[in-house]
Amino acid sequence: MTTQTVTLTGLRAVYGRGARRVTALDGVTTSFASGTFTAVMGPSGSGKSTLLHCAAGLDRPAEGTVTIDGRRLDDLGENELTRLRRDRIGFVFQAFNLVSTLTAAQNVELPLRLAGRRPPARDVTAALDAVGLADRAGHRPSELSGGEQQRVAVARALVTRPAVVFADEPTGALDSAASRQVLRLLRGLVDDHRQTVVMVTHDPTAAAYADRVLLLADGRVVDELTGAITAAVVAARIAERETVPAESVGEASC
């Protein structure tokens, strides 16, 4: 039995007030096992980004609990939460996620420096090497391509050896070749280092790299795929959901 790195229980998230009230998450319970690669999919407004933000401690749910590596996030104050994020969680965003005035190497060592540690140069080089960018250490983001920037971001997410890496549309701003590189990188992390990865995407091709795909609609988990996942299967399942109106598919999200 594998351990669950991240557990979500009865998550509800609500935004706005009165008539503009939007329920972004409506009772989501699921978990992400260690050493697995999960893709979270769903149409716009389905709550997939909110799910990621809550799971990663960037946002606080209205109800429900998030447990990462055995620690409940709702007990933590802002500073403890920041420290937990810094040490146990890695992030990769869609774009604009490098500090433009720092070099690739400086961006990678930023989380450790914020934690008050001075990382050995070879750790940073190793992290960059792992994403194939050892020769770009001294370059600033403006001198790197979009794919390279995203790989630097992955290196930065990994440098603290986090329990889980969350990626929010990591290939959203990349062309298909660069996307493939980044996705292979993430896949490799899971296969070679038993890294836990949770990725939000709307691209079935990207989702095909995952071990498991969660489909969200209207703030609920409405479907789940495991086993042999291909882009065609994912696309078919999504198409299916769009033609068949969501008539309470109430599948328990194991």
Added chain:
Amino acid sequence: MLSIRRSAGAFVAVAIGVTLVAAATLLLASGRPRVPDRLAYAAVVVQSPDAGAPADSFAPTRPWSAARTAELTGRLADVPGVTAAVPDRTFYAQALVDGRPPATDARREDAHQGHGWSSSRLGGLRLTAGEPPRQAGEVVVDRALGLRPGGPVTLLTAAGPEPYTVTGLVDAPGVWVADGVAAALAPGVRAIGLLVAPSTDAEEVAETVRGVVGGDGRVLTGDARGAVEPRGDARTRWIGRQVLTAMAALAGFVTVFVVASTFAFTVAQRRRELGLLRAVGATPRQVRRLVHAEALVVGATAGVAGLLAGAAIAPGLGRLLVDVGFEPATFQVRYEPWPLAVSFLAGPAIALLAVWAASRRAARVSPLEALREAAADQRPVGRLRVATGVLLVAAGAALSLGTATSDDARSGATFALYAVMALVAGATVLAPAVVGPVVRLLRSPVRRPGGAIGMLVRAGALTATRRTASIAAPVLLTVAFAVLVSGMVRTTTAAYAAGRADNVNAGWVVVPDRAPGLSDQAVAATGGTALLPTTVFRSDPGTPPENRPLTALGVDPAGFAAANRALTVVAGTLNDLRGDDTVVVPASANRQPTQPYALVFADGESVSLRVVAVVTDDSIRGDLLLPRSVVRAHDPSALTSAVYLRDRIEPPLGARIVDVSVWAAEADRAEDRLVWLFTLLLIGVSAGYGAVAVANTLLMAAAGRVADLRLIRLAGALRRQVIWLVTAESALVVLIGALLGGAVAFVGLLSIRAGLAEQVGVPVDLVVPWSVVGGVVGLCLLLAVLASALSAWRSLSSRTGRRA
């Protein structure tokens, strides 16, 4: 993480602030009493006892009498190590050239001072030609006058013009006469200079001398001898100190606020980057420290730049202060260490104070900000903020009114300073809240369609409310302050002049011409009577302080009673004010007729007088009335300031005649001029900062508009049209701010005028110095137009305008 471009605005503002602080503090430290040249060689100076008055009243010291001087000089000369003890006798005297006092700098007190020749030793003075004066009628004069030894010269003293013969020339201002003549003209002595043998230590000699002098004077050595500087110099220095302190305080204060708004803007622009830092693990505390550290770097570098600039401009500024009369002619810039240290710390201190609010806001940025596309900071303005802002602006307005209603220039200037501080603080706090009203006001003048540019200008000004407000607010307040304070000072000056002219029941006034006062002969030649003021000293038994200085007015009782309509006699009669031992006191002196009243006169003699009449306190513009002859007998250098006449006469020597309106306008001219210069200085500093704030905001806002401008270019606008658009936009906002500010201030001015008219009892004209107002608006306009045109031009020409 520090972006040079982003911090440029803050850097410039801090650098300017520190420049002003550095220059002002350097000049403050330089403004020390200077040993007069004529006493430079006296290693030890004994000064007569201090008057019992506050230091800022600049009362002269209580002189020693002739007898006491002789005794003291004799005993001091016997002190071991003292080679000579010479009394410094100073009296009013000036040489006439071509029948008129020479056009030397009237503010240089030593240009119309006479001394005994023996005191020339104290200044190491050497004759450049001729012989020393040996007897009455002989004089040594300044070489610069162009007179030759052996030639005749007319010397003007308090008695009147007298013929003298030039026996020699020296290279120093003033005149030197034989010691006997000096003793008659200056019987009272305020300083004795001691020449000390070369091998002797001045401090040791001073110790012995202190034993000799006891409580009857102060023994001074080294720089402390500056205490014997002319009273006028001390007063000018004091004024200079007030001006410089105000300048440093205002510059520091305004800088904090301008820089604070710059930092607030920078943080708003960087929300995304700060959010990213938070997401990858920066705690709020670390974000705050980051913002602090950036401010510190900006503050420290700008501080050093400002320090160097300040040190560089200090000598020039010092000369300017001397020229306009804020520092005495003897003023010299000295680079003391403490002002440099203060200025060095001022930069970081200003930056840290300014970044306080912005750093708190930065620390509150949530990690999710990194994921949002647009960083629109549209939080509503808090009620507390509005209340604080309104209170500050109200306080500023009230203080501005205080400036108008205060009686003397000193408190008026203080009010003006606090007013501008409160207004600046209020403006910063209120800026985001005034968006609505400003925009609504903008709507009407730009409603008419005027082509594509007009449409875009209108739309831009109306939608970018935050930018509009942050540009209009500083302009509004700067203009309001400039109009209010300059209009107030001018209107008040004119009102008081009108009031003075109305109070005098005369057509013509005889006033001194290039001289500090009118001589007896000049007064007699006018056929009128006049006041002869002198300073006397009184020690009331049992009531400290001793040697209280009093202004005694020498009068001719009959003429005085006829001319002074406000005179109310409480007891006794003014007609008894005759002979050499009578005095009239005000009711507050608590004396009755026939009671004795002892005074020390300017000649150092203590005389017991007899009270002959008591008048109400507001009857006389002084402390006592004395017979004119008594004043003259005891103060050979007393001078009359003006004589009022019904008809025009030919003015006597050293005098000129003016009509009442000219006199009224001139009467307080020296003081009015200083107040006006001070006002201009305050307006200049605040306007400069207003303009810097406007330009700063425009430059920083430009970064966020690059995409907009590109779009307009793509839609078919020429580059010229885009620059026009941006320039017109900012010019419009500046003008609207100026109009609003002017309107607010004008309302204030009207109420001030009403108050003044009541106070002086005559109708008062509203005087608004349009040149100053125009200059302030022009400066804001110029910087706004330059900043917006420059940034638009730059953003359109750079191809790599990628947003980082």
